[in-house]
Amino acid sequence: MLERKIIPATVHRTEIRVINSRFIASIAPVFDVQQARAFVEQVKEEFADASHNVPAYVVGHGASVTAHCNDDGEPSGTAGRPALAVLQGSGLGDAAVVVTRYFGGTKLGTGGLVRAYGDAVRAVLAELPIAEKVSTDLALLVVPYNLYEQVLILVEAHGGLLLEKTFAADVTLTLRFRTGELGPFNDSLRELSHGSLQAEFVERDESTIMPLPAENDRSDETTIS
Secondary structure (H helix, E strand, O other): OOOOOEEEOOOEEEEEEEOOEEEEEEEEEOOOHHHHHHHHHHHHHHOOOOOEEEEEEEEEEOOEEEEEEOOOOOOOOOOHHHHHHHHHHOOOOOEEEEEEEEOOOOOOHHHHHHHHHHHHHHHHHHHOOEEEEEEEEEEEEEEOHHHHHHHHHHHHHOOOEEEEEEEOOOEEEEEEEEOOOHHHHHHHHHHHHOOOOOOEEEEEEEEEEEEOOOOOOOOOOOOOO
């Protein structure tokens, strides 16, 4: 069975407060170390007045992962490591997180810092829209108006995405399907149209971000804890 490559669907941010300190966790999809570093620098620039901006990232999936973290001035092992541990335990890959701390005047101690940085990452993961990085096929389809609504139902039934529609003498649809699904979609389409319609393959993208529904049941490999 192929490993599912679960990633953040988009950039997301949330904030928690621990005693008087603010912890702001920002997370984003990243597909190489350069993108991860660029995101970290972007957050650091945005929160340049913060006490700390603690980064952690995992690039890749499965056995091929590059991981990194940094305490950014917090006591050694109290910030970057717990943030990275929670991120790695989530099952996500290709993800970078920065936990920004605004010190509130009360020291949290070693254990308090470990919990706070871990909890900040857990908080942003709990709200995070997730997606799957998959290979997809782009296709074009010209549809007569009388079959338009039925074709949209077929697209949804085969897990396709409607990217664009142009209304003229007929309706031209730009569609995206997971690789391997365009053939079965065309089989259903020919049955619907008595052989008169077929979607034309345009190109393949090996690294498409396909959003997963919020109610999606996550396996043990992809559970965000």
